[in-house]
Amino acid sequence: MRHSRDAAHVRPSLETEIASAIQEGILDGEWQPGDRLVEMELAQKFGVSQGTIRGALKYLQADGLVEHRPRRGNFVIAVSEEDIRDISLMRDILESAAAQLATERITDAGRARLAEVVEEMRRASNNRQRRHLLELDLRFHRTVVEIAQSKLLQDMYKRLEGPALLFLLLADGFYEEPQTIVDLHEPLLAAICSGDSARAHELARRHTDQDAIRLTDPSANGPAV
Incomplete structure (x- = not known):
């Protein structure tokens, strides 16, 4: 149980670190407004689980930088x-x-x-x-x-x-x-x-x-x- 609590404690910091890296990629033009952010591809890119990517994307959703579309996935927000x-x-x-x-x-x-x-x-x-x-x-x-x-x-x-x-x-x-x-x-x-x-x-x-x-x-x- 102690190991589980430690993992739960570490995980949010890893998710925020990945969220920051994705945000930097968006600012650098690696992902453009309207681009889909595929969990499996991001997991491979950063060497983490899809669950960690999912958590990182939730941080970006809360910041309004990424939007989740039901049955379609996560996308960098498009700005009209x-x-x-x-x-x-x-x-x-x-x-x-x-x-x-x-x-x-x-x-x-x-x-x-x-x-x-x-x-x-x-x-x-x-x-x-x-x-x-x-x-x-x-x-x-x-x-x-x-x-x-x-x-x-x-x-x-x-x-x-x-x-x-x-x-x-x-x-x-x-x-x-x-x-x-x-x-x-x-x-x-x-x-x-x-x-x-x-x-x-x-x-x-x-x-x-x-x-x-x-x-x-x-x-x-x-x-x-």
């Missing part, structure tokens, strides 16, 4: 123009609300956490680590949501993270220089840390709106301002 507008709308609502709440509830520890993420973004930009920069972009907003200290907001944002990550991946092509992404977050960091709720609210939603316009309107050009 309508989806882009919906994701943008939900990011606007949740991220701007979180930024506004964070200005009221942030502590010195919270300021340090946000500053650390932005500093890591600078390093990723300098090293031209674009994929890591996208992950840090999402981590920044996730941290703001956590600082806002609203469980409902956190639960709602958790479901949005997978689609939001694909949204960021699609929008990345509009930023020739990765430093532009850092430049968009530094004023938001300053507004939240200084307690300027109105400016934090506005900045949190501005570049999401601009990205959505560019993704659905090919005639729109230039970085978000």
Whole structure:
């Protein structure tokens, strides 16, 4: 029985490790939006059981990055123009609300956490680590949501993270220089840390709106301002 408990304890960490590896593959383009994720193939690729793959895919389903279709299997979510507008709308609502709440509830520890993420973004930009920069972009907003200290907001944002990550991946092509992404977050960091709720609210939603316009309107050009 002790062995069974130990196995049960280890298994979730293995599943999350595999889930992270699959997510990285999606971000690297190994699996495209709409691609089917076949459990047997993934089990062979990662050298684990299909049960472990099934558990890993459930994590990605919870994050909204993978969808399960009855009798068909698991697929990387596909993002249509309508989806882009919906994701943008939900990011606007949740991220701007979180930024506004964070200005009221942030502590010195919270300021340090946000500053650390932005500093890591600078390093990723300098090293031209674009994929890591996208992950840090999402981590920044996730941290703001956590600082806002609203469980409902956190639960709602958790479901949005997978689609939001694909949204960021699609929008990345509009930023020739990765430093532009850092430049968009530094004023938001300053507004939240200084307690300027109105400016934090506005900045949190501005570049999401601009990205959505560019993704659905090919005639729109230039970085978000």
